[in-house]
Amino acid sequence: MAYTDTAVQETEVLIVGAGPVGLMLANILGMYGRKVVVLEAMDQLIDYPRGVGLDDESFRTIQTVGLVDTVRPHTSPQHIMRLVNGAGKVILTNNPKTDEFGWDRKHSFIQPEVDKALYEGLARFDNVEVHFGHRVENVEEDANGVTAIALVSQDDDTLVERRFRAQYLVGCEGGKSPTRKRMGVSFEGESPSTRWLVVDVNNDPLGTPNVFLGADPKRPYVSIGLPHAVRRWEFMLLDHETEEQVTDPEFVNQMLKDHVPDPASLDYIRRRVFTHHGRIAGTFRKGHQLIAGDAAHLMPVWMGQGWNSGMRDATNLGWKLASVISGQASDSLLDTYTDERSEHAKSMIDLSMTFGSVIKLTNPAAVVARDTASSVLNLFPQVKSYFSDMRFKPMPRYTKGVLVDPSTRTAGTAKGRIISKMIPVLTANNTVSPVGVQFPQYRFNSEAGKNLLLDDVVGNWWTVIVWGNNPKDVLPEASLEKLRGLGAKLVAIVPETQREWAEKYMDEEITVLGDHTGRMKKWFDDRPTPMIFLRPDRFVAGACLNQHGPATLDAILSALKFKDGTGAPADQVPAGVRGSSY
Incomplete structure (x- = not known):
């Protein structure tokens, strides 16, 4: 028999499922000062390994929420993968050595220990609660939010029905997600019989x-x-x-x-x-309910991307929920979550399925053909490095969402190349647009210290980066006022030789970074985009010449569904934002 607790616990976001995705999303929202309740049906965290691969993008998110020191002891960097044939001969090696996002490209890890670190990290936030032994049985949705009804077992084996009220509910309960089923969305794909x-x-x-x-x-x-x-x-x-x-x-x-x-x-x-499964939901959002991680997409284990794809979901969704709940952006911003995440998740599923089909060949003729082709291709250095450096893995590139086309300054969409007859574009070494992709994280010197990673200096919210110039000198006051409302940090990156001079010349509202390695100078030298508008998830929302800055900013605010284009009140900037210049 179930007894009903008539009290309703109020919160802002309900997360169903205390797996890695739910825990990371709770950390991100907790960092931004949002009220969160996590409901988990089990009595404790899962204590056996599942995922084994952690990539650099995920480590960057772990860095953002301040848990690197507790996670790193449970990882091994530079995790090399070798594909061997039936005779034990290596036919492909995957050993990427790039670190453009600040961390090694691949790590192995012990998931129960990392999940535990994410869970224990929530103790930092008075605004976040986790309730184990709470099985969500039903969700009632109305125009203003959701009410979840959870069953809780008591010591005497009776059940108590508890109610939780929130503006949004995010289902992170795995591939059999009841949230996805309640939403009534499709879950298309394959479940091979193997x-x-x-x-x-x-x-x-x-x-x-x-x-x-x-x-x-x-x-x-x-x-x-x-x-x-x-x-x-x-x-x-x-x-x-x-x-x-x-x-x-x-x-x-x-x-x-x-x-x-x-x-x-x-x-x-x-x-x-x-x-193994390869499936993806038709949409990740319906009304006040959303899904993330395995609830939104399932992929085979071959590329080690199931856990990491869930981290990408949490990274994309967290700051958007914080923006909407704080009143900075309208509810329609959450529609961009599906727009931005679905296509890349589908690409990772397709790649994993294809890679799996190569590994599990059993037809003798097909096996000989595969091994022979691998031997021939390994003779070509460019082909060999394509696999070794993991360049076959599709990096997320958003073409629709919170971004602005660098050529037309159209809000909400961005093409992959910059097209212009202006000399700076025509003479550029690289006209592949940086909009919609993750910005690199190099190391810099600043007043805060030496050899610091970018994200540790600029904070966890919006950032405007200008190469070699004072942002206040190239943006009009009207644009600066809008950036104050956004809570953006203004950053000038200069060669290390100019840093001390720039720190004296620019006022205290500008964070000056010295590029002592030259990697950032090379990045800007190759591209006709000296001004970068960086989102909280480290993806580039806009990139332009300095004089296009005001128009690019206005288009970003439009794509963001910003509620007040002239500058939102200070209390609409999410609490917990680090590094705001204002």
Whole structure:
């Protein structure tokens, strides 16, 4: 029997699911001072590994919410992946060494420990609560928000029905998401019939780091060295092999006999069968309910992008919810969440599915063709580096949303190239538009310290960056007033040789950064865009010549659904914003 608690707990955002995506979104909203309640059906966090790959974009978000020091001990950077054929010969190596976003491109990690760090990070915020053992049974939506009804088990086995009221609800409850089902949106894609056995063990009996993808036609496999001496194997199962059969210890030991000298002595964490999925929701938002992470998209494990795609969702959605709830932007801003995230999630699903089909080939002729083609392609340095540097991975590029076309200054859309007959564009080394992509994070010197990462200096909200010039000298007062309403930070980046002079010349409202490595100068030298409007999620909303700054800003405010183009009241800037110049 269920008893109803007549009290209704009020909050601003309800997050259903205390997995990594829900926890990260709660950290972002907590950082911005928003009131959040997280409801989790389970009694505690999941304590076994699931995801194993953490990329540089996700680490940048972890940096933004101030949890790098608690997460890094549970990671291994420069996680190399090698694809080997049935004879054990390496046919492809993936070892990207770029760090344009401030962190190594790939890390392995122990998900339970990182999830725990995200959960414990919420203790910093008085405005965030997490309730375990709360299973959301129903959601009532009206014009002003949602009311969630959760069932809570008591010690005497009775159930109490609790109600929570919020402006928005975000479902982060995984691939079977009840929120997505309540929204009534499609979940299109594939669920291949191929099943896999995943085996995790403690006290890694091999000790070798990194990842081996075994494209063995007899039985494709994966072997992954993880932090804290954890090792994972995955084996493709044959159609006639039942789950009961393959999880039997003797069967697992037989699977591992070619990998480990003594499988029977292993310290097993889990043995579990799973099926890869490639699915995406038709929309990520409907009214006052939204979905993120696996609730919005499922992808095979091959590229290690399931966990990271969820982090991208939280990074994109968090600042938008904060903007709407604070009154700075209208509710329609949330429609850009699907516009911006759906296409890239679909691209990652397609890539993962394709990569998986290459690994799990069992037809002898197809295997020979694959291995032969790989051997030939590896003879060409450009092709080899294409795979080694992971340039085949599609980086997020938003073409519709909170951005402005650099050629036409049209609000809400941005083409991939800058087109103009002006000399600065015609003579540029690179006319690929930086709008809609993530801005690089290099290191700088400033009054705050030496060799600092960009995000640690500029804060966690809107930023206007101007190369070699004072933003106040190239933007009129009307534009500066709008930026005050936005809560934007004004930043001048100069060569390190000019930094001390610029700090004396420019007033205290300008943050001056010295480019002591020359990497930022090279970036600006290649592009005809010395003025950058940087969103809170570090994506470029606008990029232009200085004299196009006012028009670009106005178009950004339009795309943002900014409520007062002449400058919003100070109380409409989300609380917790770090680094505002005003």
